[in-house]
Amino acid sequence: MPSDHPGRGRRGSAPDQSHSDQSEPRSGAPSTLPPSAAVVATLARLYPFFRPAIPRFVAGMLCALGASLAALAIPQVIRWAVDNPLLDSVGSADRSGVWLAVALVLGLGVLEAAFIALRRAFILIPGTRVEASMRLALFRHLQDLPVAFHDQWPGGQLLSRSMSDLGMLRRWLSFGMVMLVVNATTIAVGVGLMIYLGGWLGIAYLASAVPVMYFSYRFSSRFRRISRLSQDQAGDLATTVEESVHGIRVLKAFGRGREAYQNFSAQADRLRHTELHKARTLGAFLFAITAISEVMLGLCLIAGVWLALDGQITVGALAAFFTTAVVVSGPVEQLGHLVSMTLFAKTAVDRYFDVLDTPNVVDDPAEPQRPEHPRGEVVFDKVQFVYPDEPPPDHAWRDPDRPCEEPRREVLDGIDLTVRPGETMAIVGLTGSGKTTLISLVPRLFDVTGGSLRIDGVDVRDMTRHDLRELVSIAFEDATLFSATVRENVLLGAPEGQDGDADLDRALTVAQAQFTRGLPHGLETTIGEEGLSLSGGQRQRLALARAVAARPRVLVLDDPLSALDVATEEIVTAHLREELTDTTTIVVAHRPSTVALADRVAVLQDGVISAVGTHTELLATHEHYRFVISSLVDEDSGESRPVEVSS
Ligand SMILES: Nc1ncnc2c1ncn2[C@@H]1O[C@H](COP(=O)(O)OP(=O)(O)OP(=O)(O)O)[C@@H](O)[C@H]1O
Numbered sequence: 273m274p275s276d277h278p279g280r281g282r283r284g285s286a287p288d289q290s291h292s293d294q295s296e297p298r299s300g301a302p303s304t305l306p307p308s309a310a311v312v313a314t315l316a317r318l319y320p321f322f323r324p325a326i327p328r329f330v331a332g333m334l335c336a337l338g339a340s341l342a343a344l345a346i347p348q349v350i351r352w353a354v355d356n357p358l359l360d361s362v363g364s365a366d367r368s369g370v371w372l373a374v375a376l377v378l379g380l381g382v383l384e385a386a387f388i389a390l391r392r393a394f395i396l397i398p399g400t401r402v403e404a405s406m407r408l409a410l411f412r413h414l415q416d417l418p419v420a421f422h423d424q425w426p427g428g429q430l431l432s433r434s435m436s437d438l439g440m441l442r443r444w445l446s447f448g449m450v451m452l453v454v455n456a457t458t459i460a461v462g463v464g465l466m467i468y469l470g471g472w473l474g475i476a477y478l479a480s481a482v483p484v485m486y487f488s489y490r491f492s493s494r495f496r497r498i499s500r501l502s503q504d505q506a507g508d509l510a511t512t513v514e515e516s517v518h519g520i521r522v523l524k525a526f527g528r529g530r531e532a533y534q535n536f537s538a539q540a541d542r543l544r545h546t547e548l549h550k551a552r553t554l555g556a557f558l559f560a561i562t563a564i565s566e567v568m569l570g571l572c573l574i575a576g577v578w579l580a581l582d583g584q585i586t587v588g589a590l591a592a593f594f595t596t597a598v599v600v601s602g603p604v605e606q607l608g609h610l611v612s613m614t615l616f617a618k619t620a621v622d623r624y625f626d627v628l629d630t631p632n633v634v635d636d637p638a639e640p641q642r643p644e645h646p647r648g649e650v651v652f653d654k655v656q657f658v659y660p661d662e663p664p665p666d667h668a669w670r671d672p673d674r675p676c677e678e679p680r681r682e683v684l685d686g687i688d689l690t691v692r693p694g695e696t697m698a699i700v701g702l703t704g705s706g707k708t709t710l711i712s713l714v715p716r717l718f719d720v721t722g723g724s725l726r727i728d729g730v731d732v733r734d735m736t737r738h739d740l741r742e743l744v745s746i747a748f749e750d751a752t753l754f755s756a757t758v759r760e761n762v763l764l765g766a767p768e769g770q771d772g773d774a775d776l777d778r779a780l781t782v783a784q785a786q787f788t789r790g791l792p793h794g795l796e797t798t799i800g801e802e803g804l805s806l807s808g809g810q811r812q813r814l815a816l817a818r819a820v821a822a823r824p825r826v827l828v829l830d831d832p833l834s835a836l837d838v839a840t841e842e843i844v845t846a847h848l849r850e851e852l853t854d855t856t857t858i859v860v861a862h863r864p865s866t867v868a869l870a871d872r873v874a875v876l877q878d879g880v881i882s883a884v885g886t887h888t889e890l891l892a893t894h895e896h897y898r899f900v901i902s903s904l905v906d907e908d909s910g911e912s913r914p915v916e917v918s919s
Contacts, residue, residue: 495615569594684879
């Protein structure tokens with residue numbers, strides 16, 4: 273299957289992250305490369321995103337080069353002016369040569385300024401486009417990645433990668449990369465001119481490049497490590513902010529604000545120390561290269577004056593030599609900042625591709641199948657499931673004190689269960705027995721790790737995810753609503769091209785969510801994070817309405833009525849039984865009243881289905897079922913009304 277976004281080579285091409293050393297940041301580049309080659313190899317991965325912007329970048333770079341050449345031409349004019357019109361005008365009234373030199377310097381200055389303005393105009397827009405397209409690719413990939421990935425990655429890490437890392441990259445593309453090329457060219461041309469003007473003086477100045485290169489080499493490997501650490505710590509900090517904002521009610525209710533603050537403060541302090549360390553490392557490097565360049569210029573000045581007095585160099589050439597040195601010294605001093613920016617950008621690219629390279633293991637098959645006449649029969653055939661490993665220990669954002677290799681455990685260990693078309697099957701089991709895990713396999717939130725799960729004879733892994741979504745819909749106990757209108761939230765999964773209003777009416781009635789019509793703007797009221805807040809029971813009813821509106825063949829419900837009062841639950845239950853006669857329903861029952869929905873009940877025990885039958889049969893014959901039901905009655909806040917089950 274072709275890669276569906278630029279920058280992604282092939283599915284499953286993630287670099288092996290499990291064996292890398294934390295001190296060496298992970299990247300798409302082979303780790304055997306020397307640091308500078310690794311930087312180039314990593315940044316080269318941007319090419320697919322960068323390609324459309326190349327013409328404008330090249331134009332911008334040419335403008336920047338033009339500006340540098342204009343600046344470098346000024347010393348040549350000065351040299352000519354000092355050695356010719358200026359000397360000629362001593363004791364003469366003719367100043368025309370001097371005025372010409374002034375006009376030339378002015379013209380070159382204006383040209384330099386114009387080139388700089390043009391450079392900005394060319395590069396600003398493509399830089400933002402590259403950033404936007406990379407952000408889009410990341411978002412699409414995040415949407416595509418399976419639930420297991422999102423279980424493992426902290427939200428703050430994803431947030432910081434998609435926002436601050438990509439912002440950093442844009443700044444590097446728009447400024448750092450361009451100026452790196454331009455400054456390197458300016459230094460090369462400038463030093464060439466200095467050799468031309470001052471002979472050995474220029475060569476002596478060039479010799480200062482040797483210690484500069486040595487310091488650059490040492491600096492780059494150290495700075496890469498620190499910048500990776502600081503970006504990862506910033507991501508951790510974002511995760512902490514996200515968690516404390518989400519959990520603000522719990523923190524307030526338990527009076528844990530102080531602890532949360534202390535935890536945040538410790539993390540912020542760690543980041544501050546890393547930033548200080550980074551700034552000191554950069555400062556030492558900048559000091560070294562500036563000092564080397566300045567000391568060398570001072571030595572050149574002494575030698576130059578001596579050579580001029582000896583008549584081996586003209587005063588004009590000496591003036592031009594030092595004016596050129598001033599033009600070159602700017603780029604030399606900037607080089608340190610640009611190198612650090614480049615290393616920062618490399619880290620940002622590494623962190624970006626850490627996510628983008630994560631293969632999607634819940635993927636569409638090469639040759640998809642779909643049931644010809646969907647009836648809604650669901651068959652679990654020796655299904656096994658084990659949750660994926662924790663993230664590898666070298667993930668820099670992981671807490672190094674946390675154990676990494678936790679033993680893998682089969683949550684489901686040979687599930688055999690057939691749910692007949694149109695049947696309602698309740699899944700009952702003790703807390704942690706794997707009920708949610710079991711039903712999550714039906715819409716492929718996770719893939720089975722053994723055995724198979726078939727709908728109407730077709731393995732769910734052989735269907736496209738789109739086809740599967742049309743067949744199966746799900747409502748969770750923890751109802752998530754999006755910042756959108758009631759209508760948009762409910763019709764989120766409704767089939768396209770059907771009468772949305774009819775689906776909406778039916779779904780709201782079944783889920784007893786007519787209260788939405790009384791909201792300030794009725795069904796057009798915005799709810800969710802940015803809109804009106806709803807109660808837990810109201811949210812659950814909307815989530816149920818959303819699942820019903822999708823008109824699925826198979827409806828999967830993870831205790832979706834837990835927050836409803838008994839009377840409302842009874843009405844919803846009755847409507848569901850009435851409306852869903854053709855729909856196969858698998859419902860996780862956490863309270864006896866939910867079992868009332870079911871035609872049959874499956875008991876999940878020790879990773880297998882230990883019994884299937886009607887509630888009455890199981891009560892009479894299955895000891896573990898009696899135990900589970902009695903514990904559910906206890907849990908159910910004293911609500912121990914008799915359970916009515918039709919079979
Ligand atoms: N994302 C996950 N990653 C790793 N392990 C998980 C994950 N989700 C659940 N588990 C583990 O799998 C086991 C089964 O969890 P599951 O949520 O399926 O149980 P459950 O029967 O639905 O529980 P409950 O009745 O409390 O909702 C538990 O031991 C749990 O710790």
